[in-house]
Amino acid sequence: MDRPWLLVLIGWLILVNVISFTAFGADKERARKKTWRVPEKTLFALAVFGGGLGAFLGMHFFRHKTKHWYFQVFIPLILLVQIAAGVLLWLRFSGRI
Numbered sequence: 850m851d852r853p854w855l856l857v858l859i860g861w862l863i864l865v866n867v868i869s870f871t872a873f874g875a876d877k878e879r880a881r882k883k884t885w886r887v888p889e890k891t892l893f894a895l896a897v898f899g900g901g902l903g904a905f906l907g908m909h910f911f912r913h914k915t916k917h918w919y920f921q922v923f924i925p926l927i928l929l930v931q932i933a934a935g936v937l938l939w940l941r942f943s944g945r946i
Contacts (some may be wrong), residue, residue: 854861855877855939861899862899865876865898865899866899866903867879869892869895869901869902869904869907870903870904870907870910871903871907872887872891872895872907873892873903873904873907873908873910873911873914874907874910874911874913876892876914877911880913892904892914892920893923893927894926896927897927899931900927901927901932902931904924904927904928905925908920909938
């Protein structure tokens with residue numbers, strides 16, 4: 850493969866999305882048990898650094914943070930920006946633009 854960075858990027862995205870999804874589930878469980886919580890800044894940071902899909906799926910799968918307007922607005926927005934960036938990168942490196 851002439852683009853080894855692509856494998857690194859794909860590996861990173863898989864890892865950060867799994868961690869993001871898991872963080873939403875862990876925070877939901879900790880909320881039920883009234884123990885130490887995952888900070889909201891951490892949940893957003895995971896989404897921003899590539900875990901938008903994991904955050905979105907975790908939010909809805911665990912029904913967690915769905916009543917907070919800023920999660921309802923910004924997590925899907927982060928995901929849409931990441932999808933758009935991915936499409937643009939794909940088009941750019943496939944020679945279509």
